[in-house]
Amino acid sequence: NLKFADIPNGLAAVSKIPALGWAQMVAYAGYCELSGPRTRAANTEDYSNITPGDYGFKVLTSSDPQELTKKLNAEIANGRLAMMALIGMLFQDGLTGSAWGDWALYTASPLRAFENELGVQEPVGFWDPLNLSSGGDVTSFKRRRSVELKHGRISMLATMGYITPEVTGKFPGYLSNSMNLKFADVPTGLAAISKVPALGWAQVVAYAGFCEL
Numbered sequence: 001n002l003k004f005a006d007i008p009n010g011l012a013a014v015s016k017i018p019a020l021g022w023a024q025m026v027a028y029a030g031y032c033e034l035s036g037p038r039t040r041a042a043n044t045e046d047y048s049n050i051t052p053g054d055y056g057f058k059v060l061t062s063s064d065p066q067e068l069t070k071k072l073n074a075e076i077a078n079g080r081l082a083m084m085a086l087i088g089m090l091f092q093d094g095l096t097g098s099a100w101g102d103w104a105l106y107t108a109s110p111l112r113a114f115e116n117e118l119g120v121q122e123p124v125g126f127w128d129p130l131n132l133s134s135g136g137d138v139t140s141f142k143r144r145r146s147v148e149l150k151h152g153r154i155s156m157l158a159t160m161g162y163i164t165p166e167v168t169g170k171f172p173g174y175l176s177n178s179m180n181l182k183f184a185d186v187p188t189g190l191a192a193i194s195k196v197p198a199l200g201w202a203q204v205v206a207y208a209g210f211c212e213l
Contacts, residue, residue: 010093162189
């Protein structure tokens with residue numbers, strides 16, 4: 001006594017569909033695989049003389065070569081987007097119970113321990129793309145947050161150091177009298193690496209070590 005209306009969307013449907021229903025789907029998928037064009041063996045010459053995606057029927061077609069190319073490019077682009085969208089919807093469905101579910105419903109998330117920490121901002125909320133805090137360890141979280149703040153401050157100073165000489169100019173005089181090297185001779189950015197003398201780099205490293213220690 002199972003109605004279509006009783007079947008939820010997404011992953012929740014897996015447990016609702018009876019075994020005979022799954023058998024029918026598997027049988028139909030097998031029929032489509034076996035009755036249609038055979039899948040070529042991977043990494044063989046079988047692919048050298050075929051058009052990718054050509055299964056013997058045309059949906060996106062045109063007599064104009066440019067229009068046909070445009071449609072096929074759109075198919076590839078939309079297909080890539082759809083694959084990413086499906087992965088995202090399945091992932092969210094599995095965690096919240098709905099492909100459009102509110103992340104607040106994912107109460108089992110170990111990130112709940114940090115959802116009220118400084119730095120949790122809309123629209124991404126708690127930003128941890130590599131799941132480094134997935135274990136919920138507060139001590140490790142505080143250490144990483146300290147490192148993040150330190151590196152962020154250094155990066156902000158480095159950004160200003162990169163931009164300022166281009167806008168306001170460089171210091172007058174010599175960077176190294178013995179090498180007859182002026183500040184104006186040192187380029188901005190990575191090109192400066194080969195221009196700064198070894199003693200200059202030693203001073204930079206020594207100052208960085210002083211700040212660390």
